[in-house]
Amino acid sequence: MSTTEEQEPTPTMARPELTLIVAATSKMGIGLKGTLPWTGLRKEMAYFKRVTLRSGDGRNAVVMGRKTWDSIPEKFRPLGGRWNVVISRSMPHSPPSSDNGPEIASSLDAAISLLSSSHGTSGKQVEKAFIIGGAQIYKAALERPETRRVLLTRILDEFECDTFFPIVLGESGVGEASAEGWKRRPVEELRAWTGEE
Numbered sequence: 590m591s592t593t594e595e596q597e598p599t600p601t602m603a604r605p606e607l608t609l610i611v612a613a614t615s616k617m618g619i620g621l622k623g624t625l626p627w628t629g630l631r632k633e634m635a636y637f638k639r640v641t642l643r644s645g646d647g648r649n650a651v652v653m654g655r656k657t658w659d660s661i662p663e664k665f666r667p668l669g670g671r672w673n674v675v676i677s678r679s680m681p682h683s684p685p686s687s688d689n690g691p692e693i694a695s696s697l698d699a700a701i702s703l704l705s706s707s708h709g710t711s712g713k714q715v716e717k718a719f720i721i722g723g724a725q726i727y728k729a730a731l732e733r734p735e736t737r738r739v740l741l742t743r744i745l746d747e748f749e750c751d752t753f754f755p756i757v758l759g760e761s762g763v764g765e766a767s768a769e770g771w772k773r774r775p776v777e778e779l780r781a782w783t784g785e786e
Contacts, residue, residue, distance in 0.1 A: 605650075605704045605718040607735045609727055610637060612742040617757055618750025620723060624660045626748035633742055636785070640719075640740065642670050643784045647716025652700050655680055657722040658691065667691050672715065674700045676726055697729045728755040739771065740783070 612633050613619050618626060641651055651668055655677035658666065667673035673691040680693050694700035704715045720730045730736050741758060756771065780786060 603705060603714075604701060604735050605715050606737045607652075607701075607718050607720055607730055607733060608738045608740060609720045609730055609736065610640065610740040611722065611727065611754055612637075612744055613754045614744045614747055614750060616747070616750070617754040618744075618748060618752070619754050620660075620752030621748070621750050623656055626750050627744060627746070630744070633744075636742065637721075638668075640783045640785065641668070641717075641721070644716040647714045648672055649717045649719065650674055650704055650715045651719050651721050652676065652694075652697075652704070652726070653721045654723045654726040657726070671719075672704075674703060676700055697726065697733070701733070701735060724752050724755060731755060738774075738782070740779070 611619060612625075612630070614626075620626060641649055643649075648671070650672040652674045653676070655675055658673075658675045658677075658680075661668070667690060674694055675691045676694050676697060676699075678695055692703060694703055701718075704718050720726055720736075739758075741754075758771070758773075
C-alpha cells in the first residue's frame, strides 16, 4: 500500500469534483455490522461498476474509508480499473504488494490532494472521483466545496441497518432539513452524466 502526505495544491493542480455514489434504504440505511445489509442486488453492483469505471481519456478514482475497504471481498480488492484510495489513520503505510494496490491517505484532505496530482498509480489525470463510503467519509465529503453530486440508488425493501447516510433525502428526492442545498435533478441529466440509458 502506498501513502501520501498532505500537500497544498499548486495553481497547476486542479482539485477534482467529488461525486458520492451510494445505495440506501428509504430511511437512508447503508450498512450493518461493517458490510452491506443486503445481498444479491446484482443490477445495483453492475451499475456501480459501470458508472465508476466509465471515463474518457483519464482514469477514475474511488475513495473510501478503511471499513469500506475491509468490507470488499479480498478477491475484488482493489476495485479493478480505478485508482483506489483508502482513508485511514491506522492502516500500515507500506509499499503495495502489487502496482494496483490502494494508496493510503490519512484524511479526506490528503486524499483530495493526492487526486489533484496527476501521478497516481496510472500516471493519468483523474477524470472522475467517486466517494464510495462509509458514513464518516460521506459526511466529510458533503462538507467539501468539491462535492458536486450524490448518485443515490434507493433500495425499496427495508433492511436492518446500523449505519446511515448523513443526510436525509425525501421520497421526492427533495432534501429535508439535514439535506439543505441539495435538490433532485432530472433523470435526463443523470443519464447524460453517468452515460447510462
